[in-house]
Amino acid sequence: MDNVIKNIIGKDISIGELFEEYRSQIEEHSSEVLNSFRGEAFDTFQETGIPSNKVENYKYTNLQPFFKGDFKFSIAPGKSEQNVEDVFSCDVDTLDTYTLYVVNGWYYPLNDLEGLPAGVRIGSLAQLSKDDPAFFKKYYGKRVPYLSDGIAAMNTMFAQDGFVIHIPKGVVVEKPIQIVNILMSEESLMATQRNLIVMEENSEAKVMVCDHTLSTDKFVMNSVTEGHIARDARLDFYNLQNQHNATTQVAGFYFEQHENSLVSTNNLTLHAGVARNNIELKLAGEHAEGRAYGLYLLDKNQHVDNFSYIDHAVAECFSDELFKGVLDDYSTGAFTGKIMVRPDAQKTNAYQSNNNLLLTNDAKINTKPQLEIYADDVKCSHGATVGQLDEDAMFYLRTRGINKEEATILLMYAFAYEVIEKIKVKPLREQIRGLVEQRFRGELDKCHSCVVCGQKGTEITCL
Amino acid sequence: MATEQDKILDEVTKGEYKYGFYTDIEMDALPKGLSEDVVREISRRKGEPEFMLDYRLKAYRNWLNMKTPDWAHLNIPEIDFQDIIYYAAPKSKPKLDSMDDVDPELKATFDKLGIPLEEQKQLAGVAVDAVMDSVSVKTTFKETLAEKGIIFCSISEAIREYPDLVKKHLGSVVPPNDNYFAALNSAVFSDGSFVYIPKGVRSPVELSTYFRINAMNTGQFERTLIIAEDDSYVSYLEGCTAPKRDENQLHAAIVEIVAMERAEVKYSTVQNWYPGDKDGKGGIYNFVTKRGMCKGDYSKISWTQVETGSAITWKYPSCVLMGDHSSGEFYSVALTNNHQQADTGTKMIHLGKHTKSLVVSKGISAGKSQNSYRGLVKVSKRADDARNFSQCDSLLLGDKCGAHTFPYLEINNNSAKIEHEATTSKIGEDQIFYCNQRGIATEDAVGLIVNGYVKEVINQLPMEFAVEAQKLLEISLEGSVG
Numbered sequence: 013m014d015n016v017i018k019n020i021i022g023k024d025i026s027i028g029e030l031f032e033e034y035r036s037q038i039e040e041h042s043s044e045v046l047n048s049f050r051g052e053a054f055d056t057f058q059e060t061g062i063p064s065n066k067v068e069n070y071k072y073t074n075l076q077p078f079f080k081g082d083f084k085f086s087i088a089p090g091k092s093e094q095n096v097e098d099v100f101s102c103d104v105d106t107l108d109t110y111t112l113y114v115v116n117g118w119y120y121p122l123n124d125l126e127g128l129p130a131g132v133r134i135g136s137l138a139q140l141s142k143d144d145p146a147f148f149k150k151y152y153g154k155r156v157p158y159l160s161d162g163i164a165a166m167n168t169m170f171a172q173d174g175f176v177i178h179i180p181k182g183v184v185v186e187k188p189i190q191i192v193n194i195l196m197s198e199e200s201l202m203a204t205q206r207n208l209i210v211m212e213e214n215s216e217a218k219v220m221v222c223d224h225t226l227s228t229d230k231f232v233m234n235s236v237t238e239g240h241i242a243r244d245a246r247l248d249f250y251n252l253q254n255q256h257n258a259t260t261q262v263a264g265f266y267f268e269q270h271e272n273s274l275v276s277t278n279n280l281t282l283h284a285g286v287a288r289n290n291i292e293l294k295l296a297g298e299h300a301e302g303r304a305y306g307l308y309l310l311d312k313n314q315h316v317d318n319f320s321y322i323d324h325a326v327a328e329c330f331s332d333e334l335f336k337g338v339l340d341d342y343s344t345g346a347f348t349g350k351i352m353v354r355p356d357a358q359k360t361n362a363y364q365s366n367n368n369l370l371l372t373n374d375a376k377i378n379t380k381p382q383l384e385i386y387a388d389d390v391k392c393s394h395g396a397t398v399g400q401l402d403e404d405a406m407f408y409l410r411t412r413g414i415n416k417e418e419a420t421i422l423l424m425y426a427f428a429y430e431v432i433e434k435i436k437v438k439p440l441r442e443q444i445r446g447l448v449e450q451r452f453r454g455e456l457d458k459c460h461s462c463v464v465c466g467q468k469g470t471e472i473t474c475l
Numbered sequence: 476m477a478t479e480q481d482k483i484l485d486e487v488t489k490g491e492y493k494y495g496f497y498t499d500i501e502m503d504a505l506p507k508g509l510s511e512d513v514v515r516e517i518s519r520r521k522g523e524p525e526f527m528l529d530y531r532l533k534a535y536r537n538w539l540n541m542k543t544p545d546w547a548h549l550n551i552p553e554i555d556f557q558d559i560i561y562y563a564a565p566k567s568k569p570k571l572d573s574m575d576d577v578d579p580e581l582k583a584t585f586d587k588l589g590i591p592l593e594e595q596k597q598l599a600g601v602a603v604d605a606v607m608d609s610v611s612v613k614t615t616f617k618e619t620l621a622e623k624g625i626i627f628c629s630i631s632e633a634i635r636e637y638p639d640l641v642k643k644h645l646g647s648v649v650p651p652n653d654n655y656f657a658a659l660n661s662a663v664f665s666d667g668s669f670v671y672i673p674k675g676v677r678s679p680v681e682l683s684t685y686f687r688i689n690a691m692n693t694g695q696f697e698r699t700l701i702i703a704e705d706d707s708y709v710s711y712l713e714g715c716t717a718p719k720r721d722e723n724q725l726h727a728a729i730v731e732i733v734a735m736e737r738a739e740v741k742y743s744t745v746q747n748w749y750p751g752d753k754d755g756k757g758g759i760y761n762f763v764t765k766r767g768m769c770k771g772d773y774s775k776i777s778w779t780q781v782e783t784g785s786a787i788t789w790k791y792p793s794c795v796l797m798g799d800h801s802s803g804e805f806y807s808v809a810l811t812n813n814h815q816q817a818d819t820g821t822k823m824i825h826l827g828k829h830t831k832s833l834v835v836s837k838g839i840s841a842g843k844s845q846n847s848y849r850g851l852v853k854v855s856k857r858a859d860d861a862r863n864f865s866q867c868d869s870l871l872l873g874d875k876c877g878a879h880t881f882p883y884l885e886i887n888n889n890s891a892k893i894e895h896e897a898t899t900s901k902i903g904e905d906q907i908f909y910c911n912q913r914g915i916a917t918e919d920a921v922g923l924i925v926n927g928y929v930k931e932v933i934n935q936l937p938m939e940f941a942v943e944a945q946k947l948l949e950i951s952l953e954g955s956v957g
Contacts, residue, residue, distance in 0.1 A: 068546070358874065370889035373856065381895065383880040384548075388871035388901045398886040398893040 021080050021202070028058055030085070031169050037087050042172050043141035045148040046206075053158045053168035060162030067162075072346035072378040073288050073317040075163070078232060078260040083202040089118035089173065107439040109190035109220070110134065116195055117205035117233070118173045131180040134189065137206055138173040147178070151210050151240050155266040155294065163262050163290070167236040171206035174235075179215040179245075188218040188437050195233060195259065196226035203231065209239040211247055211273075218248040218437055223255055223263075231259045239267040239275070243297060246274045248436055251289075252282065252444070257314055259285040264292075271297030278435060279306040280444060281316050282451065291320040295329040306335040307431040309451055310343035310375075317346040322364075324357040327387075333364040336431050338424060338452075339375035346378045351392060353385040360387065364394040369401065369427060401427075421452045428452075504563035509556050511535060514662050517562050521631050521665075524638055534651035534661030541655045547789055547818040548847040548879055554760070559725060561663045561696070619679065625709075626671035627682055630698050633669035640671060644702055648731040648768045648795070656727040656762040656789075660696045664729070667698035672707035672738070681937050683712035697728035703738035705771060710741040712940055724749075726785075728763045736771030736798065741779070743936050745944050748784035753842075755814025758786025765792035769801035769827075777804040778821065779935040781944040786815060791849065793822035796830035796858075803832040806932040810948060811844030811876070820850035820881075825861040825891070834865035837929050840876035847879040854891040861891040869899040870928055 021027060031038075031054060039047045060067075065074040110128060113120035119136030128134065141148045158168035175191055195203065211217060225231060241247055247267075255261060261284065267275050279289050293302035308316045322331045337345045349364045368377045381394040401423045409419040428448050435441040505516060514535045518528040543551070620627050626637065634641050651661035672678055703709055713730075726748070734740050742765075751758025761784075767776035778792040794803025805821040823832035832852065840846040848867045869878035880897045902924050910920030925948060926933075933941050 355875070368886075370886065370891070373889045375889060376887045377884070378886070379884045379895075381880070381882060381897065383869075383897060383899055384877070385869065385871065385879060385899050386877040388874045388876065390871070390899060390901070392899040394880070394895075394897050396882070396884055396893075396895040398884060398891055400889060400892070 021083055027062065027079060027166065028054070031057075034087060038170065038172060041088050042138065043145065043148070045141050045145050045152055046137075046171055049153050049158065049168050049171075053165040056159050056165040057162055057169060060160075060165060062166070063162045069161075069319060069348070070288075071380075072344075072348075073286070073315065075260075075262065075286075075288065078286055079202075081230070082200055083230075083232065084197065084199045085170075085202045086116070086118075087172070089115075089121075107188065107190065107437070107443070109188045110185075111190045111192065112175060113192045113194060114173075114175055114205060116197065116201060117203040117235070119175055129183050129185055131183055132185060133176065133178040135176055136173055137171075137176050137208060140176045147210075148208075152208060152238070155238050155240065155268045155292075156236055156264070157266070157292075161264075161290075163234060163288075164236060164264055164266075167204055167206060167234045167264065170204040170234070171236070172204065174205040174207040176207070177209045177217070177219065179211045179217050181212040182214045183212075184216040185218070188220050188440070191219070191221045193221060193223045193235075194226050195224070195231045195255070197229045197231070198227070200230040201232070203233050205233065205235040207235070207237040209237065209247070211239070211241045211245040213242045214244040215242075216246040218250075220250040220252065220437070220440065222252045223261065225255045225259050228256070228258070231255070231261075233259065233261045233263075235261065236264040236266070239265070241267060241269045241273040241275055243271040243273060245270075247276070249275065249277045250435065250437070250440065251277070251279045253280065253284050253287055254282045255284050255287075257283070257285040257312060259287075261286070262288045262290075264290040266290075266292045266294075267302075268294045268296055269300040269302060272299045273297065274301045274303075276303040276434070276436070277305065278431070279304075279308075279318060280431075281306070281308040281310070282447060284310075284314050284316055286315045288317045289319065291318065292323065293321075293331065294323040294325060295331065296325050298326050298328045300326075300329045302329070302331040303434075304331075304333045304335075305431050305434045307428055307448075308335075308337040308339075308345060309428070309448065310337065310345055311340035313342045313344075315344045315346075317348075319346075319348045319350075321350045322352070322362060324351070324353045324360045324362060326354075327356060327358045327360065329357070329360055331362045331364075333366075334431060334434070335366045336428060337366075337368045337377065338371065338428065339368065339377060340371040342372075342374045344376040344378075346380075347396075348380045348382065349394060350382045351384070351394070353383075353387050353390050353392065355386040357387050358389040360390040360392065362390070362392045366394075366396045367427070368396075368398045369424065370398060421449075424452050425449055504560045507558055507560050509559070509561055509663065513561055517663055517665065520562065521634075523631075523634055526638070526642055527634055530646065530651065531662050534658050535663075537652040538655065538658035538662055541652075541658055543655050544789075547849070548845065548881070549787055549789060549816050549818050551760070551787055551789075554725060556659075562665055623676050623679065624673040625676060625678055626669065628669055630664075630667040630669045630700060633671075633700070637669075637671070640702065641669070641700070644731070644733055645700055646731075648733060648766045649729050649764050654764060657729055657764040660698060660727045660729045660764070664696040664698035667700075667728070669699075670701040670709060670711060672703045672709045674704040675706045676704075677707065678709040681710045681712055683714065695724075695726050695728070697726075699728070699730040701730075701732045701740055701742070703732070703734045703740050703774075705736040705738060707735075708739045710743070710937060712743050712745075712937060714745045714747075714940065714943065725760045726762065728765075730763070730765040730792075732767035732776055734767065734769050734771065734774035734776050734801075737773045738771060739775040739777075740767065741777045742767070742792070743940055744778075744780040744782075745936075745940055745947065746780065746782045746784050746788075747947050749786075750784050750813065750815050751786040753813045755786070755843075758815070759784065761785035761788045761790060763790040765790065766795065767793070767803070768795045769798050769803060769830075772798040772800055772827070774798050774801045775803070777806075777935070779806040779932065780808070780819075781932070781936070781940075781947065782807070782809040782817060782819060783947045785817075788815075788817040788819050790819045791821055793824070794832065795824045795826065796832065797826045799827040800829045801827055802830065804935075805832075805834045805836070806935045807836045808839070808929045808932045808944070808948070809836070809846055809848075810839040811841065811846045813842040813844060815842075815844040815846075817845070818847040818849055820848045820867075822851040823853070823863060825852075825854045825858040825863070828857070828859045829861075830858060831862045832864075834863070834867070835931055836865075836867040837932055838867070838869040838878055839872065839925065839929075840869065840878050841872040843873075843875045845877045845879070847881060848897075849881040851883040851885065852893060852895070853883075853885045854888050854893065856887045858888050859890045861888060861893075863891070863893045863895075865895045867895075867897045868928070869897070870925070871899065871901045
């Protein structure tokens with residue numbers, strides 16, 4: 013295990029120093045293209061560091077404390093001692109998908125992707141960046157704000173592996189591509205994952221990313237997914253987060269869309285420790301359509317911060333956003349929805365909505381729907397609500413003989429369903445629907461798909 | 476139609492400030508610059524008691540350690556605080572008994588502004604405390620008010636006459652170290668108004684003050700303190716016009732309102748200071764801290780503002796809802812044109828139980844201006860059953876301006892019901908078409924639609940102000956089509 017480094021970050025060493033010390037080793041294991049970005053990213057990181065809540069974009073989540081502590085980090089993939097497929101079966105088990113696994117940020121070598129349409133490339137970032145540097149030079153790092161955002165910079169500094177999906181011109185991948193991200197370790201772990209999705213003209217794909225934790229250790233994951241969606245291409249992107257509560261996950265999703273393209277993202281947070289999602293859609297070609305949806309169901313002391321940024325860079329684009337949250341116990345939630353309409357982005361239609369249900373008096377929500385508009389011929393709206401279940405609706409149900417508990421569950425479920433119904437992959441929708449309902453009924457006291465729950469004597473909880 | 480629209484828009488952008496003139500009154504001013512000595516000198520000249528000097532000095536020392544806020548969506552040129560005269564008073568300080576004693580030149584200024592300071596004012600039922608630069612010159616209706624026990628005077632007078640009241644309340648809502656500009660104001664404020672409404676008294680007239688920045692290079696640091704005791708009511712009006720000047724002038728005012736049990740305070744503003752010329756040269760910097768404290772149960776504070784002037788506006792009239800069942804309201808029309816920048820909005824801080832707040836903000840941007848709404852609704856953990864509704868709409872006229880919304884909702888109580896809505900749009904072609912069809916010219920149609928758009932806010936203004944406000948909007952927007 014000579015490729016595993018263990019340090020107490022914050023005490024022994026800062027993240028910047030850690031990088032400087034191991035930079036040569038990281039670069040030795042990586043391709044030239046990935047290495048060429050590290051210097052600039054490091055310069056940015058030296059200035060920004062891990063953002064605290066003094067940084068406006070991170071106002072409601074102070075990440076600094078989570079990036080300190082006793083962490084292991086690796087500069088090459090560890091040997092797989094277990095077959096992940098033996099210890100793990102995903103929530104969405106009824107789904108027929110191309111499935112690949114990424115373990116601790118490293119592409120899992122035993123992925124079986126038989127039957128992919130011709131020309132479609134799915135593989136490891138480390139490998140593909142060595143095999144096809146020209147392709148990488150064209151796309152890698154072009155959309156990621158590693159020159160301004162500390163987290164993106166840190167990811168770019170340490171980036172070594174992750175998944176790559178490349179759909180060539182005109183190819184439609186019917187079956188969903190499922191990526192199962194697994195965090196499992198014997199010690200606390202700091203991991204980095206970098207993913208790249210490139211969709212050429214008029215291609216179509218459905219990508220589903222499921223995040224799981226398979227051991228009770230503390231995890232810090234910095235993950236960045238970059239997507240380049242060419243004209244007329246269509247991407248459905250789902251991210252299902254189900255991690256235990258000692259996990260800190262910072263996930264950036266940066267998509268650039270060209271003419272007539274369609275991207276729909278859906279961030280479903282069922283269980284998390286501290287999760288921060290940066291969802292950015294740049295509408296860079298006319299008639300592009302960007303949709304960002306999210307649902308977060310929190311309890312105990314979980315914290316989820318969804319930061320979305322829809323950038324209308326050109327005219328005639330459409331965007332729609334809907335984020336809904338149910339917050340129980342001591343959980344805290346945050347939402348920022350930034351819509352930017354650049355000068356000349358005329359005929360823009362941009363809609364945004366954020367609704368929250370607070371179930372206890374200790375739960376907290378901070379929401380910031382934000383519009384910045386520099387063009388006049390636009391239709392933009394945003395709305396945000398925080399409240400409880402509708403009394404009239406409750407009364408209606410009660411008068412029809414439905415008891416209070418049942419009525420509450422029904423209404424909460426109806427509240428969440430607005431986001432669930434946006435899921436276009438039917439088996440996934442059904443599965444999520446079931447999970448959410450069970451969750452509201454309190455029947456999900458034990459996770460049926462992971463090995464974490466059921467281990468006694470641990471404070472770590474899962475769904 | 477596009478060319479016609481362009482033409483009309485062009486006319487609007489060329490619309491020049493109507494109230495640009497300068498009154499030549501001899502000034503008794505301190506030299507430029509700010510230091511501890513200047514603060515001491517201001518206090519000495521005003522004959523203030525010891526506690527005020529301490530208050531000012533404390534604020535000044537705080538200010539030295541503070542930084543200019545840079546979080547607003549504004550582009551503020553660096554201000555040289557040593558290039559400002561911090562105290563200017565008209566030299567002849569008349570004690571007046573009747574209208575005839577008022578300096579004719581000053582009177583002419585007010586007449587030009589259309590302020591009915593004379594007899595018609597009495598008919599209009601408005602008491603005026605006219606503030607020209609920094610020293611209160613003329614107060615009418617004082618006796619009528621005195622009968623009721625209402626104190627309406629300049630703050631310097633209040634400091635001398637009612638030091639206990641001032642000592643108790645000054646800085647209780649906006650502490651001297653609240654923010655950069657509040658600290659500056661606390662250190663050097665020259666004058667302003669003081670209102671005290673005793674228990675159970677409803678003010679029979681609407682109180683109004685006209686502020687006017689006059690002398691060259693004089694930053695004006697107004698200080699207003701309104702205290703409404705239990706079961707009282709007052710409606711306070713503030714209106715501003717300033718003469719045309721090429722150098723930027725700084726205005727950093729503070730307004731503090733204290734409302735005790737079941738008291739209601741209505742504060743209305745029409746602000747039309749010099750916005751700079753059409754190239755963005757000159758204009759007033761308006762950095763104001765306005766805050767009301769609903770201290771008692773069932774108290775109510777309502778802010779209404781029509782902001783059409785100033786080169787840069789940085790202003791967030793806020794309500795701290797401390798008493799149970801207290802409520803706060805904020806109605807705002809902010810209009811920016813040419814190179815104006817505005818970052819304005821409100822803060823509603825819910826602390827007591829069953830508190831309510833309402834925010835209605837209407838932004839209109841034209842020319843190359845940037846108009847931002849920035850608001851915070853905060854519900855603390857103990858504020859059960861808080862209710863808020865916010866609506867902030869933006870209207871864009873022209874394709875070079877910007878309209879932005881930065882609402883913050885921080886909710887820590889599950890019984891809160893919070894709603895926020897915002898829309899941004901331009902005047903629809905269908906709306907114009909509809910009016911045209913019915914024989915209404917495009918220009919009139921725009922006026923009609925804009926008036927309809929801001930009606931909700933204008934309706935909150937007292938009648939006299941509503942008329943003035945509508946006039947202002949007309950002047951600024953005549954015939955502009957998006």
